[in-house]
Amino acid sequence: MSLKYLNEMTCSIGVSDMDAAIDWFTRVLGFELLYKQDDIAWAEMSTGLSAVNLGLGQVEQVPQGGGAxxxxxxxxxxxxxxxxxxxxxxxxxxxxxxxxxxxxxxxxxxxxxxxxxxxxxxx
CATH class of the missing domain: 3.10.180.10 (2,3-Dihydroxybiphenyl 1,2-Dioxygenase, domain 1)
Structure with missing residues (x-):
């Protein structure tokens, strides 16, 4: 059995301040907020690319120097x-x-x- 992929992707990154991150990605990169779920410290933004979103997860400390x-x-x-x-x-x-x-x-x-x-x- 092989994996069957959907034609969509969400790339997730950690942020230290959800509202500031949403503002930055909107102003600077032109992304649009799809939704924000405060109870789980998560938001998802449309990147303008078909079926490619950016997920923002608020964390206490954003790890530096690694990851995707x-x-x-x-x-x-x-x-x-x-x-x-x-x-x-x-x-x-x-x-x-x-x-x-x-x-x-x-x-x-x-x-x-x-x-x-x-x-x-x-x-």
Whole structure:
């Protein structure tokens, strides 16, 4: 027997302040709150990608330096970088360019969760 996957995914990350995280992901990345369940310290946000959501779980201490890194595809990584900079988002260096393949930019949410943006390199 093999697993039968649904055509949907929720990527979960830990946050230290649920309301602040919801505000940040809404303002900075343009995600939309689907629901917030205070009794279990959980919220889920629509990412704008079909069937891909971001789950936020409030925890006492957000672990740093490990775990999964969500990687979001964008049309224009330079414009996206400028947008993140306008919001004071901490970036991990410059855009990495792998010619003929991809451009990458690592950034961090307010709790230090690493995320990346990618743009396909069509050159």
């Amino acid at each position: 890194t969500p990687v979001w595809g964008v049309e224009d990584i330079a414009a996206s970088r400028a947008h993140l900079e306008q919001h004071g988002v901490r970036l991990d260096g410059d855009i990495q360019h792998i010619p003929g393949l991809v451009k990458l930019l690592t950034f961090y949410d307010p709790d230090g969760n690493a995320m990346m943006l990618f743009e396909h390199d069509r050159s």
